[in-house]
Amino acid sequence: MKILIADDEEGLRLSMAGILELEGHCVVTAADGFEAIDKAKQETFDIIFLDIKMPGINGVETYKEIKKILPRAVAVMITAFAINDLIREALHEGAFACITKPFEMDTIFSIIRDIGNNQMPH
Amino acid sequence: MLSVINVLLSGVVFLLLVIVLIFSAAWLKLLLALALILFGIIFYSSVHAGKERGKDVPVTPQPAAQPEPSPIVPTPEETEQHINDEKLAAISKFCAVMAHELRNPLASLKNIAYYFSKTLKTEDERINKMVDMMANEVDRTNMMISEMTEVSHLKRIKKVSSDISELVTSALISVTVDNAIQIVPDIDKVVADADPDKFRLFVRNLVTNAADALPNGGLIEVTLKKRDTSYDLTVRDNGSGMDATTLSHIFEPMFTTKTKTLGLGLTIALEIVRVHGGSISVTSEKDKGTTVTVIFPQ
Numbered sequence: 001m002k003i004l005i006a007d008d009e010e011g012l013r014l015s016m017a018g019i020l021e022l023e024g025h026c027v028v029t030a031a032d033g034f035e036a037i038d039k040a041k042q043e044t045f046d047i048i049f050l051d052i053k054m055p056g057i058n059g060v061e062t063y064k065e066i067k068k069i070l071p072r073a074v075a076v077m078i079t080a081f082a083i084n085d086l087i088r089e090a091l092h093e094g095a096f097a098c099i100t101k102p103f104e105m106d107t108i109f110s111i112i113r114d115i116g117n118n119q120m121p122h
Numbered sequence: 123m124l125s126v127i128n129v130l131l132s133g134v135v136f137l138l139l140v141i142v143l144i145f146s147a148a149w150l151k152l153l154l155a156l157a158l159i160l161f162g163i164i165f166y167s168s169v170h171a172g173k174e175r176g177k178d179v180p181v182t183p184q185p186a187a188q189p190e191p192s193p194i195v196p197t198p199e200e201t202e203q204h205i206n207d208e209k210l211a212a213i214s215k216f217c218a219v220m221a222h223e224l225r226n227p228l229a230s231l232k233n234i235a236y237y238f239s240k241t242l243k244t245e246d247e248r249i250n251k252m253v254d255m256m257a258n259e260v261d262r263t264n265m266m267i268s269e270m271t272e273v274s275h276l277k278r279i280k281k282v283s284s285d286i287s288e289l290v291t292s293a294l295i296s297v298t299v300d301n302a303i304q305i306v307p308d309i310d311k312v313v314a315d316a317d318p319d320k321f322r323l324f325v326r327n328l329v330t331n332a333a334d335a336l337p338n339g340g341l342i343e344v345t346l347k348k349r350d351t352s353y354d355l356t357v358r359d360n361g362s363g364m365d366a367t368t369l370s371h372i373f374e375p376m377f378t379t380k381t382k383t384l385g386l387g388l389t390i391a392l393e394i395v396r397v398h399g400g401s402i403s404v405t406s407e408k409d410k411g412t413t414v415t416v417i418f419p420q
Binding site: 016022080081100101102103104 | 218221222223225226227228229230231232233234236237240241260261264271
């Protein structure tokens with residue numbers, strides 16, 4: 001799958017991209033919401049992992065903008081701390097799931113599988 | 123009207139004195155500064171006296187003099203509770219911020235450990251072990267952060283009618299203890315108002331604390347008993363027990379005899395008991411075990 005990871009933490013972008021590439025996925029990274037929107041304008045992605053709290057615009061606002069460009073892309077929100085209002089807003093906007101850091105990569109693999117099978121998360 | 127004229131005249135005199143002060147010799151400056159201060163005192167007194175004579179302000183009837191209320195002196199217990207509440211509030215705020223900041227690098231570390239485990243193929247078992255340890259240490263740190271976060275959420279409580287027996291049972295299922303520790307439940311059916319998440323958390327904390335006293339295995343009895351107007355929960359272990367000095371500190375925030383926690387588990391449990399209107403008592407004997415009894419109103 002073609003995956004976009006938007007997170008202001010370089011360590012997370014690097015490690016998550018490395019792991020997903022080991023699994024055979026094609027991964028592009030962005031350091032903030034604006035860069036993620038630019039990437040979405042240039043390429044098509046199947047899945048977008050978005051950190052909720054980022055400098056500039058947050059992950060939810062980023063998702064709203066990307067939805068206009070890539071309406072078929074599936075978003076998965078990532079958060080280090082439960083910001084309930086933003087999580088609710090993201091899910092209301094159509095985000096597939098919201099996971100908290102630090103997460104197990106098995107959870108990520110399971111979500112990617114479910115998206116590939118077009119199933120709802122448990 | 124008279125007071126307005128007084129104020130205007132006083133203002134003009136004051137201005138003249140200031141101008142003379144600026145342009146006069148040093149000795150004269152000192153004399154005039156003293157005159158200004160004296161003038162200020164006299165001016166204030168005359169205005170204040172005028173108001174008291176009722177020249178400018180209509181007289182309103184004053185209420186009869188009330189006896190001075192006795193000062194409220196908090197009891198030593200209230201003072202101690204207040205100090206602990208302030209301590210907890212400060213910790214809560216700090217924990218909420220730190221939780222977010224710490225989880226970001228932890229997420230990176232966990233993923234890096236995973237990447238290494240998949241790509242670093244080596245015959246050096248120590249390296250393989252260290253890579254596994256990285257992930258475990260991240261999980262351990264995350265648990266401590268969760269403990270901190272629980273403190274920051276303590277004040278948010280939402281009680282609903284709950285099956286207390288089910289809450290206790292599900293809490294016991296979710297607790298992870300060593301295989302050498304046996305948990306023996308004896309649960310009556312109880313329905314009462316409670317915040318389900320907080321109640322489960324409080325039970326988990328009590329059981330986890332009991333488990334920590336059983337490093338070589340042992341028994342934890344968890345009893346839920348329905349009474350006429352209350353219900354009580356008892357967690358009893360046959361572990362190492364505590365001396366009187368340790369026992370007197372166990373509910374204090376950040377007090378711990380262990381190296382792997384922040385010492386907030388029992389503080390959190392106590393606060394949850396309090397917001398549910400309950401009371402908690404602990405008895406313990408060195409090398410014999412500890413019994414924690416919580417009584418809730420129904």
